[in-house]
Amino acid sequence: MSAHPQDLSLREQAAAVASGTLDAAELLEATFARIDERDGELNSVVVRFPEEAARMLADAPPGPLNGVPVAVKDMFRLPWYGPRDGAPGQAAPPGESAVYRRLRDAGAVIVGVTQCHFWGAGSTGHVSAWGPCGNPWNPAHCAGGSSGGSAAAVGARLVAAAVGTDGGGSVRLPAAYCGVTGLKATFGAIDVEGYTHGYSDMGAIGPMCRDAADARLFGEVLSGRTYTRGDGRPLRVGVVRDPCWTNLDPEIERACDSALDAAGWERVELSIAGAEHQQAAALVCLTIQSLPMVRPGDLEEADPILRALTKFELLMTPVIVHQAARIRSLLRREVAAAFGSCDVLAWPTVPAPAPPIENPTVELPSGRAPADPGNLRQTGFGNLTGLPGISVPVGTHTSGLPMALQLQAPWGEEARLFDAAEHLEDSTAREFVDAAPSLAAQSSRS
Amino acid sequence: MDAFEQHVRAGLAYLGHDVDETEIAIMRVADGVYGPQLRALVDADLTGVWPEPEMDAGRAPSSRFPAGLE
Numbered sequence: 001m002s003a004h005p006q007d008l009s010l011r012e013q014a015a016a017v018a019s020g021t022l023d024a025a026e027l028l029e030a031t032f033a034r035i036d037e038r039d040g041e042l043n044s045v046v047v048r049f050p051e052e053a054a055r056m057l058a059d060a061p062p063g064p065l066n067g068v069p070v071a072v073k074d075m076f077r078l079p080w081y082g083p084r085d086g087a088p089g090q091a092a093p094p095g096e097s098a099v100y101r102r103l104r105d106a107g108a109v110i111v112g113v114t115q116c117h118f119w120g121a122g123s124t125g126h127v128s129a130w131g132p133c134g135n136p137w138n139p140a141h142c143a144g145g146s147s148g149g150s151a152a153a154v155g156a157r158l159v160a161a162a163v164g165t166d167g168g169g170s171v172r173l174p175a176a177y178c179g180v181t182g183l184k185a186t187f188g189a190i191d192v193e194g195y196t197h198g199y200s201d202m203g204a205i206g207p208m209c210r211d212a213a214d215a216r217l218f219g220e221v222l223s224g225r226t227y228t229r230g231d232g233r234p235l236r237v238g239v240v241r242d243p244c245w246t247n248l249d250p251e252i253e254r255a256c257d258s259a260l261d262a263a264g265w266e267r268v269e270l271s272i273a274g275a276e277h278q279q280a281a282a283l284v285c286l287t288i289q290s291l292p293m294v295r296p297g298d299l300e301e302a303d304p305i306l307r308a309l310t311k312f313e314l315l316m317t318p319v320i321v322h323q324a325a326r327i328r329s330l331l332r333r334e335v336a337a338a339f340g341s342c343d344v345l346a347w348p349t350v351p352a353p354a355p356p357i358e359n360p361t362v363e364l365p366s367g368r369a370p371a372d373p374g375n376l377r378q379t380g381f382g383n384l385t386g387l388p389g390i391s392v393p394v395g396t397h398t399s400g401l402p403m404a405l406q407l408q409a410p411w412g413e414e415a416r417l418f419d420a421a422e423h424l425e426d427s428t429a430r431e432f433v434d435a436a437p438s439l440a441a442q443s444s445r446s
Numbered sequence: 447m448d449a450f451e452q453h454v455r456a457g458l459a460y461l462g463h464d465v466d467e468t469e470i471a472i473m474r475v476a477d478g479v480y481g482p483q484l485r486a487l488v489d490a491d492l493t494g495v496w497p498e499p500e501m502d503a504g505r506a507p508s509s510r511f512p513a514g515l516e
Contacts, residue, residue: 188504201503277490280483299463308472311465315457323487325497329507332498336506373479386503411505 006034007436010068010160010214017067024067024109028057031069031111035158038439041139044152045071045112045159046130052080056109065221066107071162073147074116074130076100077194085196086116086128086146088301097194099163099205099222106221114149114162118303120197121290122146123173123375124360127303132357135178136437137401141354142371144174150208151178156439160210161218165195167203168286169349169379172391172406175208176349179393179402179435181215181421182208186411187386190223200289202282202383211433212392212421219414227415235263235420238270238342243278243377247366249352255395255403256348262427263420268342274330275381277323279373281331282380284324287313328384335385336410344420345408349391350375353401382408390417392424393432402432450474 005013005027016022032053035045053069060066075083077097082090103110115133117125125148126132133143136156143152147164151174154162164171166184175182183206190205192198207218216227237260239245245253260267274281291313299307338345351374352362362371382389387408395403405424409416425433447455451470458465465473498507 186504188502201501274495277483277487280480280487283480283484284487304468305472308465308469309476311458311463311469312454312473312476314461314463315454317488320484320488322497323490323492326492326495327487327490329498329501330492330495332501332507370479373483386505 004034005030006157006160008160009211010209011217013068013160014065014217024057027067028053028069028109028111031159035112038156038158041439042134042136042143042152042156043131044115044133044143044149044156046074046115046149047081047113049080049110049112053109053111056104060107060109061105063105063107064217065103068108069111069159070103070108071112071114071150071153071159072099072110073150073162073164074113075120075165075196076163078110081113083113083196084129085120086118086130087298088129091196092194095194098191100194102222102224108221111159114147114153116147116149117145118306119290120146120165120167120170121306123169123372124355125149125174126357126360127305134357135354135401136439137179140358141356141401142177142360144177144354146170147208148174151175151180151182154178154180154208154210155437157436160214162208163205163222164208165197165203165205166383167197167200168282168376168383171206171208172349172379172382172389173375175391176402176404177354179432179437180208180210181212181390181392181433182206183215183219183390183414183417184382184388185219185223185414186388189225189388189412189414199293202285202289211425212390212418215390215421216418219418227418230415230419232419235265235343236268236341237265238268238338238345240270240272240275240345240347243276244347247351247364247374248348249362249364251395251397252348252350252352252403256346256405259394259405259424259428260346263424264427270338270342272331272334272338274327274334277327278331278381278384279377281324281327282376282384284316284320285328285384287316288321331381332385335387339410343409344416347378347406349378349404349406351378353397353399353403378406386411388414388417390421392421394424394428395432396435450477
């Protein structure tokens with residue numbers, strides 16, 4: 001067994017506490033010590049709850065996560081904390097979110113709130129009232145957004161599980177940047193009560209963990225559903241070459257290709273009408289749903305870039321909103337038909353590895369560009385359609401940063417994604433899910 | 447003042463918002479990044495495609511809803 005309990009997986013922690021080989025109070029103490037030790041450079045767990053966590057532990061009922069520490073993104077109401085969405089002021093008062101109740105009833109212990117991109121409106125995590133969040137593989141690089149704190153905390157082995165939310169890729173993108181496994185559940189599969197963006201039909205909640213088995217367990221807790229393993233039959237993988245496999249960092253394209261080769265799945269080349277407009281349609285839908293939520297006074301406290309962009313978005317025309325709704329309708333019909341010839345869709349989660357915090361742009365074959373547009377192009381499809389999607393680590397870039405493949409399945413087929421992700425992990429000898437960043441490796445050796 | 451700046455200043459003034467030079471510059475960058483895709487969306491020929499009525503993003507589209515006038 002590892003010297004530090006946070007080097008154990010979520011399921012190992014849960015099993016060890018249940019069997020009595022690991023004392024939950026010692027686990028909690030070790031977790032806060034690990035956060036103190038490692039989070040200085042990362043800034044991932046931005047609010048810590050030693051007293052509330054101790055109370056949760058004292059009151060923890062028997063359950064699948066009895067006594068296991070977890071963290072939640074800054075978008076959920078907790079009885080003692082009002083979420084801020086990465087902004088200076090409260091976005092909602094304290095209270096019981098559905099996610100809180102699920103975690104409490106499973107016996108989990110919430111140790112803190114994780115960093116979030118300002119208003120959840122970005123894929124880099126470098127803009128936040130909490131300050132930027134560093135990537136555990138290189139703290140000078142972005143952890144991603146908007147659930148960057150959750151991804152970094154799991155990647156750095158501060159906690160084995162954290163809750164994320166995904167309105168335009170915000171679970172899958174930081175999971176890819178930080179080398180962890182992140183699932184965006186089917187829209188509505190996890191109760192959004194007490195989630196600050198619960199008004200949106202683009203947003204979904206999801207587990208962020210080190211590997212698929214942990215994400216399955218955590219996803220079951222969050223959703224209250226059982227994700228039963230399938231029969232292991234080979235999958236047919238839908239590959240939408242254009243636009244989802246274009247304008248990629250060449251190493252990422254090769255890593256994702258190699259992972260599919262290693263999995264041994266049949267590939268089916270697909271064309272999805274309207275896919276060329278998914279980035280713009282996702283941007284419009286996200287914008288139009290979030291603008292009415294901007295309260296008087298919010299603009300004054302906003303980050304200067306977001307303030308300018310929000311004002312710009314106010315000029316969006318009804319025509320483009322209607323066009324986005326038509327694209328969404330088209331994509332949903334197209335993908336429903338596509339699942340007649342494939343079991344999952346696969347393409348890279350991000351077009352390039354995590355950019356530097358100081359200059360969050362990425363190098364693509366088309367040239368250097370801001371990270372956000374390319375990221376949204378890879379993930380907006382899942383939010384427009386409502387499909388579940390999972391990001392799986394499949395490689396390490398020569399920069400030392402993780403690379404990831406995204407899989408998407410039909411509505412309600414999360415179990416198929418967990419099965420597929422586990423198969424990918426096995427096919428790559430678990431090399432990329434068991435890899436630990438140097439800050440984690442140094443500490444666990446000491 | 448070019449057409450972009452006139453549009454932004456007049457539109458936001460109509461909505462009751464001030465805008466300064468820095469904000470105009472940020473908006474111009476955003477328009478450079480996202481504008482071509484957004485204009486392509488506006489111009490897309492979606493003849494025969496209707497928005498999905500009573501869409502439930504958690505389920506496949508209902509086969510009962512008409513796709514459009516195809």
